[in-house]
Amino acid sequence: MIKVLVVDDQALVRSGFKVLLDLEDDIQVVGEAASGGEAVTLARATRPDVILMDIRMPGLDGISATRQIAATPGLERVRVLILTTYDTDVYVFDALQAGASGFLLKDSGPTELLHGIRVVAAGEALLAPRITRRLISHFAAARSTHQASQQRLAVLTQREREVLALVGRGLSNDEIASHLTLSPATARTHVSRAMAKLNARDRAQLVVIAYRTGLISPDETDHPG
Numbered sequence: 268m269i270k271v272l273v274v275d276d277q278a279l280v281r282s283g284f285k286v287l288l289d290l291e292d293d294i295q296v297v298g299e300a301a302s303g304g305e306a307v308t309l310a311r312a313t314r315p316d317v318i319l320m321d322i323r324m325p326g327l328d329g330i331s332a333t334r335q336i337a338a339t340p341g342l343e344r345v346r347v348l349i350l351t352t353y354d355t356d357v358y359v360f361d362a363l364q365a366g367a368s369g370f371l372l373k374d375s376g377p378t379e380l381l382h383g384i385r386v387v388a389a390g391e392a393l394l395a396p397r398i399t400r401r402l403i404s405h406f407a408a409a410r411s412t413h414q415a416s417q418q419r420l421a422v423l424t425q426r427e428r429e430v431l432a433l434v435g436r437g438l439s440n441d442e443i444a445s446h447l448t449l450s451p452a453t454a455r456t457h458v459s460r461a462m463a464k465l466n467a468r469d470r471a472q473l474v475v476i477a478y479r480t481g482l483i484s485p486d487e488t489d490h491p492g
Contacts, residue, residue, distance in 0.1 A: 269388045270297045272315040274306040274332070275350065276324040280373075284319060287377055294384065303327030307335045310342055316388045318347045320367070322358055330362045337366025337468060346387045346469070360475070368471045369393030391439065392470035420480055422464045428482065430457040434470055435477025 271294055273284045281299045288294045297313040300306040304327040310318060318336070322329040333347045349362045349370035362370070368387045371380060383393045420428060426447075433443045444454040458470070467473045477483050 269294045269317060269384060270313065270315040271295065271384060272298045272300065272306065272309055272313060272318045274300040274303070274318060274324075274329065275321040276301050280321075284380075287380065288384075291381060294381070303329055303332030303335075306332045307339075310336050310345060311339065314342065315345060317384050318345060319350055319371075319384075320347050320362075321350050322362065330358055330365050333362055333367050334365035343468075346390075348383060348387050348393060363471050363475050366468050366472075368469050390469065392434075392474060419465070419476070420482065423461060427457055427461045427464070430454065431461050431465075431473060431477050432483050434458060434461075434473045435483045437474075 271288055273281050273288075273296060275281050275284075278301070281301075285296045285299065288296050297315050298309040300309050302324050306318065306320065306329075307327070309315075320329045320333060327335075329349065333349070336342050336345055336347060346368040347362075347366060349367045350373050351370050352373050369383070369392050371383045371393065375383070386393050420431075423431065429447060430443055433446060438446065440454045440458060441451050443449070443458070444451045447454070449457075458473070461467070462469070462473060465473070465476055467476060
């Protein structure tokens, strides 16, 4: 059972999500919060698997709440899925740095939302290419020249660098295995080692690192052919 905490300052939005999620046999809504502060408190109390987190809320915003949750002992396995309006939320990159595992458009359809929750709950990053190019690629590329350097990647083997680049381009473990002619288990091992060496909380942060270090460029977002 995937336990979900819904965080949004609009009661109607929270209710809509709850109605949809309660229809699923493998998903349970364990709480609702109208602010970032409430989200932190409820996360500690309910220990959800996934938090649907709005960014813009009164008081503590979604990014600050995500950062607090990610830093709280005992909540390391909690995954935060940021809800964005796409055209206006320029802080998605900051949210990923704060510890979010990915993001969804607020106007996503039910199927996309349910898929996103299950993907994040399984430990994967949810970074759809069409959103990634518009947001992460733009902001990460703009900052990489003065915020990161290749020195950070010195701890990685050449194979781990290749794997990191493919994670940054949005590939799953199975797709990485196929692209590099590896077994899925070996691909998972390389991803795990890269995360450990780079102190990345999850795959979403590996994507951020791949862009910030210049390992991949904005025009490499789509899967390789």
